[in-house]
Amino acid sequence: MNPISIFLADDDRDDREIFMDALSELPIETSVKQFENGVDLMAELYSGNPLPDTIFLDLRMPLMDGFECLSDIRNIPELSEIQIIIYSTSYNQNEVDQLKEGGANQYIKKPNSYNQLKTILYKSLRPFQNTSSRKNDALNFSVIV
Template identity: 50%
Template structure:
């Protein structure tokens, strides 16, 4: 089975390490590429021949945050099939509604529990190929 090509944009290295470890521990094969900010992610998207199937976007990063990055990605037709999962440790209904309106496919609330994070990631990635048009919130 082909690996799911995933990009993660997150500037918090502790969160990133926790996140990547949980991804490795779920029964979905993934190939993960990490970016510290949205600018580096966008540069890679424009230079890559092979686009990721999924992008996890931390909402609060320096230089270019997840909100700006989402808007930029959705402004280009060549990126329309990328499944975007915005995530943060903070759940604010107003922001989640904005993410939905701006074209995110999911919002995922970060968990500090490894077991819970694994469950959220498995649930989240299991929906990538099935419910593309439904906005999903996982907390």
């Protein structure tokens, strides 16, 4: 089985490192590309390189934030099948509603505990373990806070 391809866009280096550490402890094979901002993420999506199965997208990033990235991704037919998981330190119900309407598949508030992060990542990525469903079955929108 091919590893689950993940793009992680987050400007906080510590958050990216913790994410990668937690991910490495899961019984799920993954391949991750990291981005510090939305501009670099979008450049990679437009590059012609293979697209990811899912994107973990921080909302508050310099140059181009998560809201703009989500909107751009959902407006490009070639990118519309990518599952987008918002991964943010904040939780605002109005923003969550806006993101759901904008096409996000899941909203995760960054947990305070490392073990919680591992559990959340496992639950979020488990549906992708079935290769045949990676591009065809959209995740039902869910919020994890």
